[in-house]
Amino acid sequence: xxxxxxxxxxxxxxxxxxxxxxxxxxxxxxxxxxxxxxxxxxxxxxxxxxxxxxxxxxxxxxxxxxxxxxxxxxxxxxxxxxxxxxxxxxxxxxxxxxxxxxxxxxxxxxxxxxxxxxxxxxxxxxxxxxxxxxxxxx
Amino acid sequence: xxxxxxxxxxxxxxxxxxxxxxxxxxxxxxxxxxxxxxxxxxxxxxxxxxxxxxxxxxxxxxxxxxxxxxxxxxxxxxxxxxxxxxxxxxxxxxxxxxxxxxxxxxxxxxxxxxxxxxxxxxxxxxxxxxxxxxxxxxxxxxxxxxxxxxxxxxxxxxxxxxxxxxxxxxxxxxxxxxxxxxxxxxxxxxxxxxxxxxxxxxxxxxxxxxxxxxxxxxxxxxxxxxxxxxxxxxxxxxxxxxxxxxxxxxxxxxxxxxxxxxxxxxxxxxxxxxxxxxxxxxxxxxxxxxxxxxxxxxxxxxxxxxxxxxxxxxxxxxxxxxxxxxxxxxxxxxxxxxxxxxxxxxxxxxxxxxxxxxxxxxxxxxxxxxxxxxxxxxxxxxxxxxxxxxxxxxxxxxxxxxxxxxxxxxxxxxxxxxxx
Numbered sequence: 001x002x003x004x005x006x007x008x009x010x011x012x013x014x015x016x017x018x019x020x021x022x023x024x025x026x027x028x029x030x031x032x033x034x035x036x037x038x039x040x041x042x043x044x045x046x047x048x049x050x051x052x053x054x055x056x057x058x059x060x061x062x063x064x065x066x067x068x069x070x071x072x073x074x075x076x077x078x079x080x081x082x083x084x085x086x087x088x089x090x091x092x093x094x095x096x097x098x099x100x101x102x103x104x105x106x107x108x109x110x111x112x113x114x115x116x117x118x119x120x121x122x123x124x125x126x127x128x129x130x131x132x133x134x135x136x137x138x
Numbered sequence: 139x140x141x142x143x144x145x146x147x148x149x150x151x152x153x154x155x156x157x158x159x160x161x162x163x164x165x166x167x168x169x170x171x172x173x174x175x176x177x178x179x180x181x182x183x184x185x186x187x188x189x190x191x192x193x194x195x196x197x198x199x200x201x202x203x204x205x206x207x208x209x210x211x212x213x214x215x216x217x218x219x220x221x222x223x224x225x226x227x228x229x230x231x232x233x234x235x236x237x238x239x240x241x242x243x244x245x246x247x248x249x250x251x252x253x254x255x256x257x258x259x260x261x262x263x264x265x266x267x268x269x270x271x272x273x274x275x276x277x278x279x280x281x282x283x284x285x286x287x288x289x290x291x292x293x294x295x296x297x298x299x300x301x302x303x304x305x306x307x308x309x310x311x312x313x314x315x316x317x318x319x320x321x322x323x324x325x326x327x328x329x330x331x332x333x334x335x336x337x338x339x340x341x342x343x344x345x346x347x348x349x350x351x352x353x354x355x356x357x358x359x360x361x362x363x364x365x366x367x368x369x370x371x372x373x374x375x376x377x378x379x380x381x382x383x384x385x386x387x388x389x390x391x392x393x394x395x396x397x398x399x400x401x402x403x404x405x406x407x408x409x410x411x412x413x414x415x416x417x418x419x420x421x422x423x424x425x426x427x428x429x430x431x432x433x434x435x436x437x438x439x440x441x442x443x444x445x446x447x448x449x450x451x452x453x454x455x456x457x458x459x460x461x462x463x464x465x466x467x468x469x470x471x472x473x474x475x476x477x478x479x480x481x482x483x484x485x486x487x488x489x490x491x492x493x494x495x496x497x498x499x500x501x502x503x504x505x506x507x508x509x510x511x512x513x514x515x516x517x518x519x520x521x522x523x524x525x526x527x528x529x530x531x532x533x534x535x536x537x538x539x540x541x542x543x544x545x546x547x548x549x550x551x552x553x554x555x556x557x558x
Contacts, residue, residue, distance in 0.1 A: 034387070070282070097284050
């Protein structure tokens with residue numbers, strides 16, 4: 001199956017519909033986020049789209065005080081920092097995302113390994129508003 | 139089967155500009171400075187017309203200087219037209235990859251004499267645009283929109299590393315203190331100041347302005363002071379990060395059988411390795427850089443040496459945590475022990491495995507495309523006993539360079555040997 005839904009932008013089209021997608025290799029079963037036509041483990045080009053549950057554990061994180069332009073436009077700065085991290089999904093693959101509803105005043109209280117769940121929300125100034133993937137403590 | 143170079147490759151001259159912030163100078167001016175120093179360094183001289191190719195590392199002259207297609211321009215400014223000239227872009231590993239391409243060109247027999255260089259002019263852009271430009275080295279579709287910055291990526295690796303090994307975060311600060319100590323002895327470094335010098339100058343400034351003079355018990359207390367050393371991306375603070383820099387560096391490579399014609403003290407490139415990887419979230423490990431371990435394994439195998447044989451190394455300390463992971467990825471210390479080695483001073487100039495005697499990216503500066511070539515300048519100086527106040531004793535025989543692009547999407551490793 002060479003499915004056009006596995007093209008890179010479909011990840012964001014799925015987010016607009018509040019779903020977190022990836023792909024499963026039909027040959028070896030390897031799961032991938034973002035979705036890939038060609039498997040990086042067995043090199044098969046037979047893959048299907050899958051939806052992930054959105055449950056996982058925090059694998060790595062930081063709290064950012066000097067934001068890039070996109071996050072500055074969303075209202076973040078040194079006095080209003082945000083958390084971003086990498087989550088290991090219960091299905092196995094890892095994904096980069098903003099981490100919300102955590103104690104930004106004391107990042108040492110944010111614990112690696114803590115259970116998290118997806119929360120997809122709209123971010124950015126009015127003309128650039130889009131849905132983004134985030135996780136919060138479960 | 140170990141892949142070997144088809145013929146030997148030697149470095150017969152090196153040069154670099156001063157690293158720092160140079161308003162009014164363009165990258166080509168800085169490269170001219172580096173090339174002039176290189177010419178002086180070739181003991182028996184050389185005719186520029188012998189150069190057959192120019193491999194130039196540069197990350198983003200497009201963004202930084204509004205200039206693409208930079209290699210032939212730079213070649214022209216050092217009088218090398220019509221030599222084949224090309225720009226290599228692999229983010230912060232651009233210089234190291236340019237070196238590798240130059241090595242392969244000589245080893246293949248296609249060229250006998252090749253110039254490898256690197257340059258970046260970063261300080262003309264406002265800070266926010268520098269941050270955005272550096273972020274182009276990550277996956278701008280899937281990583282940057284999540285909110286990551288470069289300090290943010292390495293900070294995340296630091297949080298995972300500190301958690302996995304129960305490491306003491308003070309080890310990060312020790313990397314900064316050590317590399318500033320070394321950089322203070324390097325006249326080309328952007329920061330010629332030890333952390334203790336920075337503290338003294340902050341005190342003097344406060345006194346001069348009639349403000350209360352801050353007191354810190356020691357350098358660690360200073361580095362933990364949120365006002366003096368603000369948080370950039372938790373747990374990394376300002377002094378955990380390499381600076382925004384302008385600079386250029388150049389090295390002249392020749393086939394080993396011709397080396398004597400140029401110098402009685404060439405250094406030989408005996409190992410070269412390079413590997414790539416996907417986005418950080420896709421890696422098998424978040425507490426190491428797998429491409430670095432792979433590149434190192436290739437280089438060790440090619441050179442027929444082990445990590446234990448290496449006398450000293452220049453590693454890619456774009457952030458303090460990067461040096462801790464590097465000394466593990468390169469096999470200098472076991473997994474999970476790199477932070478202890480830094481705390482115990484094992485990577486200091488008088489330690490068992492000196493790392494970043496030049497001051498590293500942290501103190502010497504990090505003009506992105508130049509860094510991988512400037513590492514070779516330190517190899518040349520240390521191996522030839524030319525490193526002045528920071529010279530290692532006894533004079534080393536084997537050195538290693540480790541140059542990372544992005545968070546490890548690219549890594550290139552080279553091994554250098556002195557035979558004289």
